Amino acid sequence: MDDHFRETLYTIDTKGRRKWVYAHLVAGKFIKSRAVVAYLLMALYLLMPWISINGKQGVLLNIYERRFIFFGLELWATDTIFLFLTLGFFAITLFFVTAMLGRLWCGWACPETVFLEFLFRPIERLIEGPPAKRIRLDQQPWNFEKIFKKGLKHLLCAAFAWVLASTALAYFIGREPLLAMMEGSPLDHLGPFVMTLILMGVMGFQFGWFREQFCTVLCPYARFQSVMMDQDSLVIGYDPGRGEPRGKAARGAKEPDNGDCIDCGLCVRVCPTGIDIRNGLQLECVACAACVDACNSIMDKMGWARGLIRYDTENRLQGRTTHFLRPRLFVYATLLVLYLSAFGYFLSVRQPDDLEVVRATKETPFTIAENVITNHFTMRLSNKSDRPMNFKLAPAADPRFEVVLPLTETVVMPGKIQELPLFVRFGRGVLDHGKGALDITVSRDGAPDRVLKAKLLGPNE
Known part of the structure; x- marks a missing residue:
């Protein structure tokens, strides 16, 4: 088998110029x-x-x-956990499909x-x-x-x-x-x-x-396949044991010493990346099966069996046994089940709303005026459902703190976020080492009460 093809791309000539396919x-x-x-x-x-x-x-x-x-x-x-799980699921799916079916994604989807x-x-x-x-x-x-x-x-x-x-x-x-x-x-x-x-x-x-230069030069998936595929992964391959030595032949007849490949070159002419599949597995092959259809049409004309070029594993093409059930497939399948289970669990416990108290941006953590310390927060109420939500806000009744909240009850429409300013004022010496917290109870129809904490800051005294 000629091995010079591994030294350069089929679509680049010896002077570095592109050969159009x-x-x-x-x-x-x-x-x-x-x-x-x-x-x-x-x-x-x-x-x-x-x-x-x-x-x-x-x-x-x-x-x-x-x-x-x-x-x-x-x-x-x-909902970042779902993004993490989704990306992980697709990554493991890529590994699983490639290990089992090779570059079927490239040629088909x-x-x-x-x-x-x-x-x-x-x-x-x-x-x-x-x-x-x-x-x-x-x-x-x-x-x-x-x-x-x-x-x-x-x-x-x-x-x-x-x-x-x-x-x-x-x-x-x-x-x-x-x-x-x-x-x-x-x-x-x-x-x-x-x-x-x-x-x-x-x-x-x-x-x-x-065009095809993206597949052969830029696409990282072609490089990933070298570590994700093995001898039992599905590839498009040429059967050298049946095809070699090559030689011209008339329909239904051939020289006794020749193989089934009549060296017509049709498998090369139909390839969208311009490779010769008879040289073996190559980075440029996108598993589109155009060469399979081309070779089968020639075999039909010659009256010989199809499959000289076919979807198969490298082990089977070389006369060895293919092992479909392999440790890496079990590992990938187990990870897929775990990712799906985790996705289902987090989806089942996901709340239709999102409530948080965050410190106001672009401001100092606290201000002091006439021995009164003020902390400025933003209450963010997110409605992630498809129906309006009625929220009731009840800051804890603590005589040490003066709470300024413009609304204690509000309706948030579906798919919307409402932000409310929250000011908490207190005197010097109220906080322990400059830190404290104020509880705010949030009630919503049909849901248990939840308590949010506004983390207070002040001078350490």
Whole structure:
């Protein structure tokens, strides 16, 4: 097996210049299955901001207001435990899926693959034609045909990029604000408008020019796989025991000493990253199975069995036994169960409100005037439910402290936060070594009373 391929990238020539990949379109069961998955994922991405679940946007990631909604579950900035558990769950899921199924994510569900292979590249094929015509078009001087085709392609791609960018914006600012902004002038909403243009520019650069270079040069997942995969992970591989030595053959007949590979090169021409899968497992392989469909079509024409290139494990490709149940999979599965259990537990004990007393910002811890010490706090009442909440506030009756609170009863609307100023005044010598606390009882309909502590500070005397 030729091993020189490991010294350089397929898409870079000996002088360091990029070699453009003109991937051929191939028919087969895997490309059809990937298309179904890709268009379902696109539909999910485009529709989730517009779907209402329990009266809320399907998915909302409002970083500015620190509100996050996932399929009816609304999380706030104070729900950091759920963020930790979610990130941990997805990380362990990545390890588990990669250890078992290899880079199936890359070829089937990664946004780079989904949008490039099933949205932008089909537009390119529709307008510019198959690879031979695209090569000829790129090499010819600028004329009416080239200007028209390139212009139309970029116009259509820009239109779809606008839809994708606007949808991304809906995830972060909400669908109603987005629609309201679209009805007005871009100058009235310059920030979101500029962000949309930036996203369109990034997509134009990525899907129009950088393309497979992201997978082979920038994406860290390709590097992670080296430590997450083993000899029993699912990969796309070439069976050298069956295919070698290579040689040309007529349908149904071949030289006795030759393998099944007729060295047609179709597996290379259909690869979106330009690699030769016959050289073995490579960093650039995204497990898209285009080479599998291509090789199977040749095997069908030759009248031979399919599977010369196939989804398999390295152990099985080398004639060894595959061990599906492995210690690392048990470890990953156990961690996933623990993360899910912890998520369910914290969700079950999660309060629909969030109450806290914090010291007022941009002020000194306390002030002294005429031997009277004043502490300034902010009471923050957060309603994380979908119904109004009536709060009653009752500071402890302590003759040592004078409490100034503008409201002792208030209604907080769903998804809102109300802040109330709180002043506590007391004389010198009241606190023990300059520290103390005032209890504030908070009552809410249908919930047990809770006691908040305002931590008082004063001179240490």
